[in-house]
Amino acid sequence: MRIGFLGTGEITAAMVRGLKGQGHRILVSPRNAGMAAQLAAEVAEVTIAPNDEVVAGSEVVFLCLLxxxxxxxxxxxxxxxxxxxxxxxxxxxxxxxxxxxxPATDIAITIPLPPIAVGGCPLPVYPASPALETLFGARNLILPQPSEAALNAHLGVSALCSPILDQILTAVDWLAGFTGNPGAAEAYVAAMIRGYLPERANGGDLAGALQKLSTEGGLNATLRAAMAPAKDDLRRGLDGFRSRLGLDERKTET
Structure with missing residues (x-):
């Protein structure tokens, strides 16, 4: 397939790397000249071209601009x-x-994350996009959404990655204070968290994982109780996106 990318930031780089070796012809714009050159050197299928040639020469065009x-x-x-x-x-x-x-009318929006470079990235999309499914569906979870608002809510939740990683790094630092080995502390905490996450969670899997960590008086339950107020902070933070993302106030009232 002939694929074009307008904009060459980190997400473009991740998507291009996720398509490497599949026989596609990939055109990237030179807006970020350094990244474009790096991709052209790293991925044999990549050619750098002006914006108009990217669009004219592609069956699928990814818009990766601000x-x-x-x-x-x-x-x-x-x-x-x-x-x-x-x-x-x-x-x-x-x-x-x-x-x-x-006059193009086959237009969709999706939310790729850096793991798309290796597969396993969730890709909510609105409206459904056969092109996205063809290009990335074999190694990534495609999640068609019923509305643009539903897709935008995924944008809000995608911001969870930063505060969660911040919490994990706090725990790593705490552990390293006792072991004296920050690298090993990071490896332990990352592997521990990864081990409790289902590869592809489906209705109730996460709640089931939490239930297994809910022994009364246990360390997990005790720490969770101590951090319970943070749940309200999380909801307030997510609700702060409502106006920006065009979310109906009534959709998530509890």
Whole structure:
């Protein structure tokens, strides 16, 4: 397949690496010249090309720009009917993309994360995208969403990665204070957390994993009780995204 990427940041790099060795022809724009050159040197299928050639030469175009930049870059590019457009941009709704990418109409939004480079990345998407399924479905979990609001809620939850890693690093630092070996402490905590996470959790798997760590008076239950107020902080933080992500207040009231 002929695939184009407009914008060459870290997420573009991860997606390109996830497509490596599959026989695709990949065009990347030179907006980030250093990253584009690195990808061209690393991935044999990659060619660097101007934006108009990326669009003209691709069956599938990934939009990997900042939303404010997209308004300057996309108008006038040779998008066409029958071309699949997949955006990974925050703050760029479908209605805006339809205007910027006309006359193309096969337009979807997804949320790739860095693990897409090796597989195992969840990919919520709206609307459903056969092109995304074809390119990434074999090694990643494709999750079609019923609405743009549902997709946007995934954007909010994706921000959980940073505070969770921050908590994990706090625990690593605490452990290393007793062992004197930060590297081993990090390896232990990462492997421990990974061991409790189902490879592909499905209805109730996470609750089941938590239940196994709920022995009354046990260390896990005791620490969880001590940290219980943080759950309210998490919900408040997520609710802070409602306006930015266009989420209906009524959808998540409890």
């Amino acid at each position: 939303a404010r930049v997209a308004g300057e870059v996309l108008p006038g590019l040779p998008f066409r009917q029958g071309q699949s457009i997949i955006s990974v941009m925050v703050d760029a709704p479908i209605a805006t993309l339809q205007r910027l990418c006309a």
